[in-house]
Amino acid sequence: MLIEWQKDKRGIPFNTEASVNLADDEPLMEMMVEAGFDAVFIGIETPDEESLSECNKKQNKNRDLFESVKRIQRAGLQVQGGFIVGFDSDTRSIFQRQINFIQKSGIVTAMVGLLQAPAGTRLYKRLKQEGRVVGYISGDNLDGTTNIIPRMDLDALCEGYRDIMRHIYSPKLYYQRVKTFLREYRPPEIESPLDLQRVLAFFRSSIHLGILGKERFQYWKILLWTLFRRPELFTLAITFAIYGHHFRKITELHVL
Numbered sequence: 001m002l003i004e005w006q007k008d009k010r011g012i013p014f015n016t017e018a019s020v021n022l023a024d025d026e027p028l029m030e031m032m033v034e035a036g037f038d039a040v041f042i043g044i045e046t047p048d049e050e051s052l053s054e055c056n057k058k059q060n061k062n063r064d065l066f067e068s069v070k071r072i073q074r075a076g077l078q079v080q081g082g083f084i085v086g087f088d089s090d091t092r093s094i095f096q097r098q099i100n101f102i103q104k105s106g107i108v109t110a111m112v113g114l115l116q117a118p119a120g121t122r123l124y125k126r127l128k129q130e131g132r133v134v135g136y137i138s139g140d141n142l143d144g145t146t147n148i149i150p151r152m153d154l155d156a157l158c159e160g161y162r163d164i165m166r167h168i169y170s171p172k173l174y175y176q177r178v179k180t181f182l183r184e185y186r187p188p189e190i191e192s193p194l195d196l197q198r199v200l201a202f203f204r205s206s207i208h209l210g211i212l213g214k215e216r217f218q219y220w221k222i223l224l225w226t227l228f229r230r231p232e233l234f235t236l237a238i239t240f241a242i243y244g245h246h247f248r249k250i251t252e253l254h255v256l
Contacts, residue, residue, distance in 0.1 A: 069081075
């Protein structure tokens with residue numbers, strides 16, 4: 001029904017949440033794209049198998065998470081990923097491993113948070129019994145706080161978390177990740193007319209990011225690369241540049 005409804009309303013995008021095994025169902029991904037979905041949020045959590053077992057993320061285990069993400073991107077869907085650090089089995093190597101995975105996979109929108117234990121969950125009950133629950137969760141997954149006493153030294157965990165955020169949303173690494181994504185992404189062939197809003201977005205971003213912004217070199221570099229290599233994605237490249245500026249502001253305000 002949604003596909004039929006979209007026929008007269010092209011240009012209205014949808015976003016949804018899915019598990020990573022969506023990558024195994026090509027017909028479903030094709031129908032989602034035809035229905036107007038252009039992005040999916042996926043809880044990848046961690047590239048560490050032991051930590052995946054700890055959070056009972058069965059669908060993420062025993063699979064190539066990197067290749068699964070790529071299959072979804074090639075199907076025409078952006079992957080927005082959720083990541084967590086602070087599992088009991090996490091060592092200090094997890095921070096660089098998370099950075100490496102996010103960069104290699106080309107997940108432009110990466111939401112990274114510290115492990116928290118919501119009341120009523122099995123995790124909360126277990127940690128409560130162990131005397132490791134300290135207060136309530138803030139409700140903000142990106143504020144760099146946790147309501148548990150982690151196995152890892154808390155200061156080391158918080159500093160490692162901040163290090164992830166400093167890296168993945170630095171202009172250099174962020175724009176590298178955008179380029180990685182644009183190489184893989186295969187959007188549906190839908191006409192996107194150049195309207196006034198898109199033109200204004202380009203000129204405003206050119207001023208704020210391309211002239212006044214500290215990322216101006218990376219900004220023009222990705223736009224020129226896209227213009228010559230993937231011109232059909234030029235508007236999307238501008239959108240990601242604007243997103244990146246927003247992500248950096250949020251990171252600087254709440255995390256760093």
